[in-house]
Amino acid sequence: MKNNFNIKILLAGPGTGKSTNINKIISAQGSGEKFLVLSFTNATVKDLQSSLVQQGVSEKNCMTLHKFAVKYNHDQSRHVLLQKEIDELRKIEKSTQIDFEKLCDFLKCTTFDQMIERFVTFAKANPAYLKQKLEKYDSLIVDEYQDFNPSEQKLIDILIEEIENSYILGDDDQCIYDFKDASSDKIISFHNDPANEIIAHEHKCYRCPDKVVECGTNLIKNNKKRVDKKWEITGKVGDIEYIQLKNFDDVAINIVNKLSVIEGPDVLILSPVGFAIEPLLKRLEEKGIEFTNFFCPKFSDRLITKTWEVKSIFGNFKYLNLVLLGYSRLTNRKKFYGVIKNHFDTGANFDELFKLLLSNLPCEIIRNELSLSDFLSQEQYCEIKLLFDKSEGSSDDQKLENILKEIEDEVENNIKIMSIHKSKGLGAEYVFMVGLNEGILPNKKRGNDSIESQRRLFYVGMTRTKKQLYLYSNVQIEGKQVNKVNKEDFKYDYINKTWNGKSSSFITELKLFNA
Numbered sequence: 001m002k003n004n005f006n007i008k009i010l011l012a013g014p015g016t017g018k019s020t021n022i023n024k025i026i027s028a029q030g031s032g033e034k035f036l037v038l039s040f041t042n043a044t045v046k047d048l049q050s051s052l053v054q055q056g057v058s059e060k061n062c063m064t065l066h067k068f069a070v071k072y073n074h075d076q077s078r079h080v081l082l083q084k085e086i087d088e089l090r091k092i093e094k095s096t097q098i099d100f101e102k103l104c105d106f107l108k109c110t111t112f113d114q115m116i117e118r119f120v121t122f123a124k125a126n127p128a129y130l131k132q133k134l135e136k137y138d139s140l141i142v143d144e145y146q147d148f149n150p151s152e153q154k155l156i157d158i159l160i161e162e163i164e165n166s167y168i169l170g171d172d173d174q175c176i177y178d179f180k181d182a183s184s185d186k187i188i189s190f191h192n193d194p195a196n197e198i199i200a201h202e203h204k205c206y207r208c209p210d211k212v213v214e215c216g217t218n219l220i221k222n223n224k225k226r227v228d229k230k231w232e233i234t235g236k237v238g239d240i241e242y243i244q245l246k247n248f249d250d251v252a253i254n255i256v257n258k259l260s261v262i263e264g265p266d267v268l269i270l271s272p273v274g275f276a277i278e279p280l281l282k283r284l285e286e287k288g289i290e291f292t293n294f295f296c297p298k299f300s301d302r303l304i305t306k307t308w309e310v311k312s313i314f315g316n317f318k319y320l321n322l323v324l325l326g327y328s329r330l331t332n333r334k335k336f337y338g339v340i341k342n343h344f345d346t347g348a349n350f351d352e353l354f355k356l357l358l359s360n361l362p363c364e365i366i367r368n369e370l371s372l373s374d375f376l377s378q379e380q381y382c383e384i385k386l387l388f389d390k391s392e393g394s395s396d397d398q399k400l401e402n403i404l405k406e407i408e409d410e411v412e413n414n415i416k417i418m419s420i421h422k423s424k425g426l427g428a429e430y431v432f433m434v435g436l437n438e439g440i441l442p443n444k445k446r447g448n449d450s451i452e453s454q455r456r457l458f459y460v461g462m463t464r465t466k467k468q469l470y471l472y473s474n475v476q477i478e479g480k481q482v483n484k485v486n487k488e489d490f491k492y493d494y495i496n497k498t499w500n501g502k503s504s505s506f507i508t509e510l511k512l513f514n515a
Contacts, residue, residue: 007160009190010169010199013231014216014463015207015427018169019051021199022141025167029139032056036137036163038065038156040147043425048143061137065152066112070405072133074122079109079317082404084304086111088327095333096341106344107320116151123158130162138164145170145190147424149181167199172227173220174460176421178453184225191227203230207427209238212465215510220459222509223452240462240469242512244503247476251434252280256287258432258470259415265290267415268428270461275481276435277417284415294418299404301328306384307403314372315400372396420461429467433458436473436504439482439489458506473503 012018026032032055039045042064049062063071070080081089081104089107093100104110110118123130140163142156147170160166172184172191190196205213210233217231245251259267271277274295284291305328312321323340330336370378376385384403393399416426420433435441442454462469476498482490490499 006165007190007195008165008167008197008199009187010167010201011171011187011191011227011229012169012201012203013171013205013229014174014460015205016201016203016231017206018143018201019048021201022048022143022167022169023052023055025139025141025199026052026055026057029165033061034137035061035139035141036068036134036159037062037141037143038068038159039143040064041144041425044144047425065142065148065155069112069116069119069155072130073115073119074126074129075115075118077108078104078115079320079401080115080405081109081111082304084299084301085109085324088324092323092327092337092340095337096344098341098344103344107323108317109320113149113151116155120151120154120158127162130158134159134162139167140165141167141169143169144174144425146172146175146184146187147177147182149177150183153186169199172225173223173456174424176424176453176457176460178450188225188227204232204234206234206236208463208465209236209467209469210234211238211240212462212469215240215512216459216463218511219455219462219506219509223455225452238465238467238469240471240510240512242471242473242503242507244473244475247474247498248276248434249279251276251472251474252283254472255280255432255434255470256283256289259289262430264429265414266429266466267432268423268426268430268464269415269417269432269434270420270423270464271417271433271435272420272441272457273435273484274419275484276440280434281417290414292414292416294416294422303383304404305329306381307387310372310375310381310384311400311403314375314396316397317401372400420457423464424460427464427466430470431462431465431468432470432472433461434472436471436507437477437485437489437501438504439486439501441504442506443486444489445486455506455509458504471507473501473507475500475502477501 010018010021012021022037026035029035032052035057037048037052037057039048045062045064049057049059052062089103089109090100092098093103096103098106101114104114140159145156145168148156168187168190170187172188175182175184191198208216213231213233220226221228243251243254245254255269269277269280277293277295281291281293305325308321308325308328312318312325315321326336327333375381376388387403388399391399391402391405393402416428436458441458442451444451462471476493476496477485477490479497479499482499487499490501492498493500
């Protein structure tokens with residue numbers, strides 16, 4: 001790696017204006033077109049693009065690392081799998097006893113992490129390839145570095161080697177993607193390395209009210225694995241209200257009542273678990289209050305299956321899409337697994353699988369004689385046509401391959417309900433956090449997701465607040481719910497046939513009642 005002297009590092013708390021600092025960095029260096037700006041989520045990238053547009057930064061050089069890797073990947077001969085597709089292939093792997101990586105090779109597909117690993121290996125063996133791709137950039141900015149996993153960090157390491165100036169920004173206290181192996185270790189080591197230059201920063205929180213800053217500081221200081229950094233108040237007015245109620249129904253009623261007196265839709269409702277917001281969804285619908293529920297998948301299983309239908313006829317990966325389509329359509333899969341295994345072992349004719357699926361495929365696929373344009377014009381494919389028209393690519397093949405990728409969420413201007421993880425990079429005047437029970441958040445049985453990681457998750461949720469934060473716990477949860485969390489933190493009430501719990505220990509750590 002190049003001399004660490006050229007790495008500049010900034011750890012900064014939420015709402016302290018990292019985007020403003022990035023703006024200053026680019027202004028000092030000149031043209032923003034010479035910068036490659038990478039971040040983790042679409043939300044943070046969208047914010048960066050908006051704040052840096054006057055500096056010459058656009059979607060061409062400001063993007064997620066995922067999009068960068070797909071764009072510059074040397075191997076375009078593989079389809080990058082969606083999570084739904086990975087899940088289906090894992091089931092096929094189990095039933096056919098074909099190793100997952102070998103199955104991916106056979107079907108000419110890859111997971112994102114597999115693609116990154118191959119990309120890194122190729123770039124190390126072929127340094128001229130990446131050098132050519134990056135020759136127009138003299139500076140690299142990586143935002144939210146703590147969110148990247150080791151494979152992604154290896155790719156960033158190569159970029160640091162190739163690009164003259166590197167700026168690493170993030171916050172170890174906001175590392176919440178442990179479930180995908182992200183870790184704050186490396187950004188902390190960057191910060192603690194005396195060879196690296198610390199970027200000057202004001203460290204004043206302009207997003208959150210002082211009360212949130214003070215209580216958030218009380219909370220996060222309980223973590224041992226962190227850098228103790230400044231995170232200062234600015235005199236911003238706002239408050240935190242903690243409410244404990246009987247059950248999730250009562251929580252829903254309370255939230256709806258509060259929403260009735262809030263002006264404007266600038267509201268985030270966050271939960272660590274989906275079941276905690278189910279009664280609220282029902283109440284909001286009854287009251288005719290508009291909202292967007294981000295707990296729903298961005299694309300339904302039905303819509304994904306429809307894309308498999310189209311791509312099994314017109315796509316570059318017909319066999320893969322036919323296998324996925326067959327798995328979703330066939331009820332008796334024994335022969336299906338046998339055909340795939342035989343094809344894998346012997347290279348049997350593709351037509352054998354197709355014949356097996358004929359009786360289960362829609363007639364428009366079996367007898368298709370239409371062009372792609374005419375096919376998508378059929379009423380049953382109108383949703384696919386809308387996605388296809390938005391998709392990136394200079395050819396129909398590319399647009400079809402990217403049909404479910406990197407499409408921005410079209411969010412109405414209304415209340416947003418989502419997981420705390422999903423809220424990363426967002427903010428709202430009013431933030432409601434529900435499900436704050438011991439056994440839910442924190443949940444001591446979440447394996448690798450440690451108590452410190454869950455404390456960071458709580459911290460991220462509460463620091464989305466621009467004006468007012470509402471925290472909710474409830475005494476009772478149902479039996480079907482207690483089995484999804486840490487049951488040991490709840491006691492069964494034989495009289496009412498419910499499980500009783502208590503508020504999250506994180507509520508106490510806020511020191512809300514003596515702050």
